[in-house]
Amino acid sequence: MTDDATLRGRPYLSLFFECCRVYQRVYQDRAGTHYLGRCPRCLGSIRFAISPDGTARRAFRVK
Ligand SMILES: [Zn+2]
Structure with a gap:
């Protein structure tokens, strides 16, 4: 995988x-349906999962 360049400009959390x-x-992900x-x-x-409603939150805590 050579994703380094393609990752630029993509949304992230x-x-x-x-x-x-x-x-x-x-x-x-490439389909734009999930954050991995x-x-x-x-x-x-x-x-x-990326909700169709969207959320303004861009920072999450996970376990
Ligand atoms: Zn860990």
């Missing part, structure tokens, strides 16, 4: 992984 107490940006995040330390993954 800021997640705080409570498991390891670290922040990480997560980007939309992975804890950089324990590699636990998380998926957020």
